[in-house]
Amino acid sequence: MGYRLHGAPDSANIVIHMILEQLQADYELVWVDRSSKQHRSEAFRQTLNPQGLIPVLQDGELTIFETAAIALYLADKHQQLAPAFTDVPRRAGFTQWLFYLSNTLHADLRVQFYPHRHVSDSDAIPALLEQTRQRVVGHLSLIEDHLAKQDGDWFMGDELSILDFYLAALCRWAMIYPRGESLSADQLTNMDCLGRLLAKMQALTSVQSVMPEHKISMPCFITPEPPDLPAEQVSAS
Ligand SMILES: N[C@@H](CCC(=O)N[C@@H](CS)C(=O)NCC(=O)O)C(=O)O
Numbered sequence: 001m002g003y004r005l006h007g008a009p010d011s012a013n014i015v016i017h018m019i020l021e022q023l024q025a026d027y028e029l030v031w032v033d034r035s036s037k038q039h040r041s042e043a044f045r046q047t048l049n050p051q052g053l054i055p056v057l058q059d060g061e062l063t064i065f066e067t068a069a070i071a072l073y074l075a076d077k078h079q080q081l082a083p084a085f086t087d088v089p090r091r092a093g094f095t096q097w098l099f100y101l102s103n104t105l106h107a108d109l110r111v112q113f114y115p116h117r118h119v120s121d122s123d124a125i126p127a128l129l130e131q132t133r134q135r136v137v138g139h140l141s142l143i144e145d146h147l148a149k150q151d152g153d154w155f156m157g158d159e160l161s162i163l164d165f166y167l168a169a170l171c172r173w174a175m176i177y178p179r180g181e182s183l184s185a186d187q188l189t190n191m192d193c194l195g196r197l198l199a200k201m202q203a204l205t206s207v208q209s210v211m212p213e214h215k216i217s218m219p220c221f222i223t224p225e226p227p228d229l230p231a232e233q234v235s236a237s
Helices: 013-022 042-047 067-078 088-113 122-148 162-176 185-189 192-202 205-214
Strands: 003-007 027-031 056-059 062-065
Touching: 003 013, 013 027, 013 067, 013 162, 013 205, 056 067, 062 067, 067 088, 067 162, 088 122, 088 162, 122 162, 122 192, 162 185, 162 192, 185 192, 192 205
Parallel strands: 003 027
Antiparallel strands: 003 056, 056 062
8 A cells, every 4th residue: 555645735745745756656645625724623633643734644554744754754664865874974964954954944934934823913923024034044044055065966965865855845935935925036046056956856857747736837946936726725824
């Protein structure tokens, strides 16, 4: 039996979707209706993710949530897209950046996407968005510095890994969400190494093959556009 990936268009599950394609895994996409907030229902929380968030991956009896954890599980299970356990120092550098993407960059982007969950006074939202945008630019600059020191264009130098899939999706969202309040595409693609990585990512067959299912047109990472869908099907309030 194949994997079951629960998610919605252009949501965090797209990271896992691209990875499953890259691994040529057997999987089924189970669409969650974000417009009716299906992911927050009691049934979803009890059986799939108590946080009421997507993505969730099911592999037989196993149910896993958190994007980074799912990506790492797949990489380890398929022994691809991550340094081997036996290469302990390289593996440490890799997990360091995986945690950084998840608990720093992705976490700050979530503040951008859902600012009203962080302040009760709506007048405070513009300042919160501005401050968080600056933080996101800082995180990306730090990643740019790391990329500049690599031998090769990927996050881990010459080795494509789950980090590249996660980073590319985070950059895409940073450039288009929240609509009208995002970073400009120039701010990211002017970072040379990051721009090169995004260009290489969007040339991958695995990446190109998932985009139509999310109603995302190419180029998906350099100067991206939101999916061709009503906003409520893509983002939750
Ligand atoms: N830390 C979580 C964040 C996942 C996340 O932000 N999921 C979004 C979709 S992109 C979601 O479910 N949003 C609905 C909500 O917050 O109500 C992870 O990495 O899985």
